[in-house]
Amino acid sequence: DQQVKQNSPSLSVQEGRISILNCDYTNSMFDYFLWYKKYPAEGPTFLISISSIKDKNEDGRFTVFLNKSAKHLSLHIVPSQPGDSAVYFCAASASRSGGSNYKLTFGKGTLLTVNP
């Protein structure tokens, strides 16, 4: 059972436009959510996170929105740049699950391509 779902394997946008990457989760115990970016032949790098007590977190061009009732989060990149082309992973953790609060569950990833 996939607890973190990224239903779009790929997304293509034009430079300067907004990129919206979506993520859904099924485990109601998840209370912390993160996005990672991964370039080919490199390890993932942490991008931005959000706690379940918030519904929005912003860091420069990157904003993450959390809709707890819908169990949905999204990552907005504005404006998109060619260097943003990478695979983006959504991840979640549950702080109340008896010691497993450092275990991240990842989605399958979305390949973002930003065209010049």
Place this chain on the structure above:
Amino acid sequence: NAGVTQTPKFQVLKTGQSMTLQCAQDMNHEYMSWYRQDPGMGLRLIHYSVGAGITDQGEVPNGYNVSRSTTEDFPLRLLSAAPSQTSVYFCASSYVGDRASYGYTFGSGTRLTVV
């Protein structure tokens, strides 16, 4: 400023062989973990550790062993390699208790092929 170092970067094994993937971090992170990445499967947790002497299983632990004798090192052992273990392996580490900066630091990966 090495971060998380994984060795080797590439490895080819024959079915039945054993080997150890090395992971070392110099950030004094308490938490370390191993993930595997397969096409269309995302990142799946193999084993993790919240400190020296403490390890636990993740989502896909079968065929792998770990130990954590020091804070810095978290090796992953393949006991008897199988073609199903062909994958890219990532080691990751983080602090514990500071959720505000709760991002993992990942190594650059080990690409393993079992033939």
